[in-house]
Amino acid sequence: AQSVSQHNHHVILSEAASLELGCNYSYGGTVNLFWYVQYPGQHLQLLLKYFSGDPLVKGIKGFEAEFIKSKFSFNLRKPSVQWSDTAEYFCAVLTDSWGKFQFGAGTQVVVTP
Amino acid sequence: DAGVTQSPTHLIKTRGQQVTLRCSPKSGHDTVSWYQQALGQGPQFIFQYYEEEERQRGNFPDRFSGHQYPNYSSELNVNALLLGDSALYLCASSQTGGADTQYFGPGTRLTVL
Numbered sequence: 001a002q003s004v005s006q007h008n009h010h011v012i013l014s015e016a017a018s019l020e021l022g023c024n025y026s027y028g029g030t031v032n033l034f035w036y037v038q039y040p041g042q043h044l045q046l047l048l049k050y051f052s053g054d055p056l057v058k059g060i061k062g063f064e065a066e067f068i069k070s071k072f073s074f075n076l077r078k079p080s081v082q083w084s085d086t087a088e089y090f091c092a093v094l095t096d097s098w099g100k101f102q103f104g105a106g107t108q109v110v111v112t113p
Numbered sequence: 114d115a116g117v118t119q120s121p122t123h124l125i126k127t128r129g130q131q132v133t134l135r136c137s138p139k140s141g142h143d144t145v146s147w148y149q150q151a152l153g154q155g156p157q158f159i160f161q162y163y164e165e166e167e168r169q170r171g172n173f174p175d176r177f178s179g180h181q182y183p184n185y186s187s188e189l190n191v192n193a194l195l196l197g198d199s200a201l202y203l204c205a206s207s208q209t210g211g212a213d214t215q216y217f218g219p220g221t222r223l224t225v226l
Contacts, residue, residue, distance in 0.1 A: 004155075034214070043117075044156075044203070044217035090155050098169055099144060099207055101215060103155030 002027045004093050006104035014112050015083055021076040021107050023091030032094040033074040034101075035065055039087045047089070050074065061085070086111045115140065117206050117218035125224045126194050134189040134221045138206030145187040146215060147179060148203040156203055162187050191223075199225045 007022035025031065035047040048059025055067040065076045074091060091104040118137045126132050138145050144163045148156035158171035162181035181187045185206075191198055201222050205215035 036217075043219040044205075046214055046216075049214060092155075096169075098163075099146060099161060099213070099215065100158055100169055100171070101146070101148075101156075101205075102158070103148075105153070105155045 002093075002095055002102055004091055004102050004104040006089075006091055006107050008107050009105065010108045010110070012110045012112065013081060016080050017111075019076075019078045019081045019085070019109065021089055021091075021109070023074045023076065023104060025072050025074070025091075025093045025102075027072075027093060027095050029095070033065075033067060034092040034094065035059065035063070035074075035076050036090045036092060036103075037087045038090070038106075044090065047076070081109075081111045083111050083113055085109060117204055117216050119202075119204050119218040119221050121221060122219070123222045123224075125226065127226050128194055128196060130194050130225075131190065131192045132194060132223060134191075134202050134204075134223070136187045136189070136204030136206075136218060138185050138187070138204075139216050142206035142208045142216070143185050144207045145181060145185065146205045146207070147187070147189045148205065149173070150201040150203055150220070152200070159189070194225045196225050199223060 003026045005024045033050045036044045037047045050057045050067045058064045088106045090106045092101045120135045146161040147159040150156045160170040161168050165181045176192045178190045201220040203220045204218045207215045
């Protein structure tokens with residue numbers, strides 16, 4: 001069965017620390033990959049997406065993600081986090097041409113001052 | 114330009130009742146997808162509407178049904194509510210039939226007592 005795995009459920013780090021969130025998917029075909037973020041009290045927002053081309057994609061607010069096809073991974077990174085990055089982060093995979101998304105369980109990130 | 118809107122914001126029902134949730138897509142979008150997000154989990158795909166038809170469906174029982182109107186707005190209906198239906202219900206809209214970025218609404222929090 002197709003699945004999306006996010007390795008960490010909770011991450012706590014200090015401001016200026018680097019962040020890396022893991023995402024692995026199980027699907028053998030062509031996939032489009034997304035990272036969404038949900039800030040406290042807000043709705044899900046797109047951080048970045050990968051459809052094709054350069055496997056290193058840059059998103060909003062200094063986030064980037066690297067698609068490694070051989071590892072079925074799409075890890076999210078930010079070199080230096082801010083308190084305002086406190087949020088829940090979701091990896092999602094678009095597995096068909098009709099727009100069916102499969103989401104991971106999410107990672108709650110807390111950045112302490 | 115209004116984004117995706119959903120109503121109501123919160124809803125409390127009792128077991129066995131029926132509920133209708135509503136969604137207006139982002140301007141220019143023709144596809145609406147519905148997701149259920151239980152506490153501590155990622156969104157789970159319920160179904161998707163395009164051209165007023167249910168185009169595909171996730172692993173949800175027939176108690177979950179929907180509708181899309183000519184103006185692309187959509188409804189999610191749940192019959193014979195169970196305690197386990199308590200969740201945040203998210204609507205997402207997209208254009209070009211769905212195989213692109215989905216934009217999410219704020220959700221409707223349903224509590225079943």
